Each structure stands twice: as structure tokens, then as C-alpha cells.
Amino acid sequence: MTAQLYAAITLGSNSFNMLVAKTIDKQPTIIAKYKRKVRLAEGIEADGSLNLSAMTRGIDCLAMFADMLQKEGVSADNVEVIATATLRKISNSDDFCQQAIKVLPHPIGIISGIEEAELIYQGMAATTSGSGQRLVIDIGGASTEFIIGNGNKVLFKTSLPMGCVTFNNRFFDQFPFKSTDFDHARRNVESILGDYQQELSSLGWQSVVGASGSVQSVVELLCARGESTVITLDVLQRLKQETLMQNSASMLEINGLKPERAPTFAAGVAILLALFELLNIETLHLSGGALREGLLHQLARRSS
Incomplete structure (x- = not known):
């Protein structure tokens, strides 16, 4: 009997992702990946609605996913679509979902920040080697999730409204960038963390794991330079200085930056710099997986 294919689709504030997999030896095995930088959070207007340009980018991506599902031969019963921070917060999320279902005929589950944090941790635990108590940080486009867990057990989880797209719009919308832009961002991170800063520090951890685009971009850069891919405060301070020295917003002179x-x-x-300083993080390693892998493993359990 041929193993059934299933697809996990995640609509983030920065990127839309789709993983197609089948179960082999009781584990989901990914056979295809699709991703597009939609930057949905860039389109949030002052009145809390999502503008037409961002909505169009999102719907176009979902139409592409629909084509790929047909190409891969995934049954309509084996597809799950979830959305995160931007669709949680915009006032016209119903409009987006109504347009989306016309091109991708699967309902979109808009999950809470806590549900997102749980899936992120399970995706990390299923794909990332290591033991002991771990702090997981997932910096998305419009939210950042913090989870502390040990093995498969989650001890703490929260989702806070800070992300690389929303912070870019607030603090880095004018070039050239200035040191004060980083200072303003740090103060905002500290304010949003609030009492969670003490709570996280009190629980403690043996290691820190980072997920999603902001961490991935730093790790890719370090890998391209042939350096250790472990993120440290020194690495982030050097990257801050390189960013401040750029002559163009394209930042083409930063070696290794895609x-x-x-x-x-x-x-x-x-955001990473602020968290390293506020939480006294020494080193951070890239997670093997996060939200989309968590959803994929949930689908695999359901289809087994």
C-alpha cells in the first residue's frame, strides 16, 4: 500500500510555507517544500486592516500552493492550513479568508499565540538533537514566541507582539540606519517582555534554540563566511556595526547576506541583540524545525 501524502501550510507574517510529506517508519518524511516571502505584516494599515497589495501577495501565493498540491497529488482531506499573528490581528481577516478559499479550497485555522508556541516547541523537539531544559525563541514577522521545555514537556510558553517585519516598519524604515534605531528597538523589546523577563530567567535553561527567519538569516550568513554557526553576543554586535556601515538599503556589502x-x-x-542582553543569553543554536514541522508531525499522527 502506498503511503498517503499530506501537506502542512503555515501562513506567517513574513513567509508562507508548505511542506508535503508521507509517513515512513512512523515518521513524516518531507518530499517537497514550497516557500514565498509574502511579508504580510508590511501591509497592516493604521486602521488595523490589511491593504490590497499585501492581500494580493498572499492570495497569489496560496494559488501557487494549490497548483503544487495538485501537482504533488495530495488529497484534499490531507491538507491543513494555519495562520499566525497578522491574520490574528487584522480587522479584515474574514475578507482574506473568503478570497483565499476561492483559490485554495481549504479552511484557514487562525491559531492563538499560545497554540503557535506549542506547535513551535513540538516542531523543535521532533527535529533538534539535545537534552535538558531548553529555551526556544521563534522570531517571526509580527510575533515572537518564547517556550521553555524539557524533552516533550512544555514548562512555559507565551507569544509577544514583536517581529522582524513590524519592527522594520517602526524602527528601520529610514536609511541610513542609526545606532539610535537599535536603541529604540531594544527599549521596545524590554517593554514588551515586561514581567516575562524575570519569569523566563527564574525558570532557567541549559541551552537556547532559535527558529524562523531572523535566526536563519544570521546562521546562513555565518555559514557562507565559513564561521561557526553558533550565534553569540559578539557575532550580533559585529553584524550591527556592519549594518550601520552600509551605503545602500540593499546591504549588498554584507558578506553572506542573501x-x-x-x-x-x-x-x-x-531583536536578537536585545534578547541576548536582557535575558543574558550566551549562545544560541538554530532549531531543526519549528511551526511548520510541528503542524506536520500533528498531521502525521492524525493520518497514522
Whole structure:
């Protein structure tokens, strides 16, 4: 009997992702990946609605996913679509969902920040080696999730309204970037963390794992330079200085930075820097997986 295919689709504030997989030896095995930088959070207007341009980018991506589902031969019963921070907060999310279902005929589940944090942790635990108590930080486009867990057990989880797209719009919308932009971002991170700063520090951890685009962009850069891919405070301070020295907003002179990562790179580095300093983080390693892998494993359990 041929193993059934299933697809996990996640609509983030920065990127839309789709994983197609089948179960082999009781584990989901990914056979295809699709991703597009939609930057949905860039389109949030002052009145809380999502503008037409961002909505169009999102719907176009979902139409592409629909084509790929047909190409891969995934049954309509084996597809799950979830959305995160931007669709949680915009006032016209119903409009987006109504347009979306016309091109991708699957209902969109808009999950809470706590549900997102749970899936992120399960995705990390299923794909990332290591033991002991771990702090997981997932910096998305419009929210950041913090989870502390040990093995498969979650001890703490929360989702806070800070992300590389929203911070880019607030603090890094004027070029050239200035040191004060990073200072303003840090103060905002501290304010949003609030009492969670003490709560996280009190629980403690043996290691820190980071997920999603902001961490990935730094790790890709370090890998391209042939350096250790472990993120440290020194690494982030060097990247801050390189960002401040750029002559163009494209930041083409930053060795190892992929062009598609450049638009939100400064904001991501600023958030990471603030968290390293406020939480006294020494080192951070890239997670093997996060939200989409968590959803994929949930689908695999359901289809087994």
C-alpha cells in the first residue's frame, strides 16, 4: 500500500510555507517544500486592516500552493492550513479568508499565540538533537514566541507582539540606519517582555534554540563566511556595526547576506541583540524545525 501524502501550510507574517510529506517508519518524511516571502505584516494599515497589495501577495501565493498540491497529488482531506499573528490581528481577516478559499479550497485555522508556541516547541523537539531544559525563541514577522521545555514537556510558553517585519516598519524604515534605531528597538523589546523577563530567567535553561527567519538569516550568513554557526553576543554586535556601515538599503556589502533576507535583517538583529542582553543569553543554536514541522508531525499522527 502506498503511503498517503499530506501537506502542512503555515501562513506567517513574513513567509508562507508548505511542506508535503508521507509517513515512513512512523515518521513524516518531507518530499517537497514550497516557500514565498509574502511579508504580510508590511501591509497592516493604521486602521488595523490589511491593504490590497499585501492581500494580493498572499492570495497569489496560496494559488501557487494549490497548483503544487495538485501537482504533488495530495488529497484534499490531507491538507491543513494555519495562520499566525497578522491574520490574528487584522480587522479584515474574514475578507482574506473568503478570497483565499476561492483559490485554495481549504479552511484557514487562525491559531492563538499560545497554540503557535506549542506547535513551535513540538516542531523543535521532533527535529533538534539535545537534552535538558531548553529555551526556544521563534522570531517571526509580527510575533515572537518564547517556550521553555524539557524533552516533550512544555514548562512555559507565551507569544509577544514583536517581529522582524513590524519592527522594520517602526524602527528601520529610514536609511541610513542609526545606532539610535537599535536603541529604540531594544527599549521596545524590554517593554514588551515586561514581567516575562524575570519569569523566563527564574525558570532557567541549559541551552537556547532559535527558529524562523531572523535566526536563519544570521546562521546562513555565518555559514557562507565559513564561521561557526553558533550565534553569540559578539557575532550580533559585529553584524550591527556592519549594518550601520552600509551605503545602500540593499546591504549588498554584507558578506553572506542573501538579498531576500536584507529587508528585515537589521530589525531581526536588533531583536536578537536585545534578547541576548536582557535575558543574558550566551549562545544560541538554530532549531531543526519549528511551526511548520510541528503542524506536520500533528498531521502525521492524525493520518497514522
